[in-house]
């Protein structure tokens with residue numbers, strides 16, 4: 001597992017637009033390919049990578065489709081909100097394996113409009129309108145591991161006003 005999925009990096013607000021995009025891309029991949037969320041993520045300020053376990057390599061048409069859907073979701077200006085479930089409730093609905101161990105009895109769920117819900121401790125933008133334009137810059141396929149890697153960036157992300165930042169510590 002990459003250490004940049006760890007807690008500290010999740011709390012870096014400069015990565016909030018990229019990290020929020022990761023949620024949207026994950027849901028788009030689940031919808032299009034019936035796969036799981038990214039098996040590995042390298043989220044950086046300028047360029048990020050996501051790896052997916054797929055049965056086959058996506059076609060250029062499908063890759064263009066991923067890009068279009070993610071941008072459509074971003075353009076809907078969806079609010080990014082959070083709520084809490086008990087560990088038991090959350091375990092029934094979500095895969096909690098990727099969450100860092102927490103002594104908390106509750107699990108924080110991050111919701112992007114009605115598009116995606118996912119347990120996450122990280123810092124996100126308050127609204128998808130703060131993300132910018134999503135662009136897949138390159139991708140590669142490893143036939144042996146059936147792993148598809150995509151690299152993406154966000155073009156002209158808008159400045160996020162500090163009052164709009166959603167703080168992970170706020171509700172805990």
Ligand SMILES: [Zn+2]
Pocket residue numbers: 019020023110120121122123124
């Ligand atoms: Zn998150």
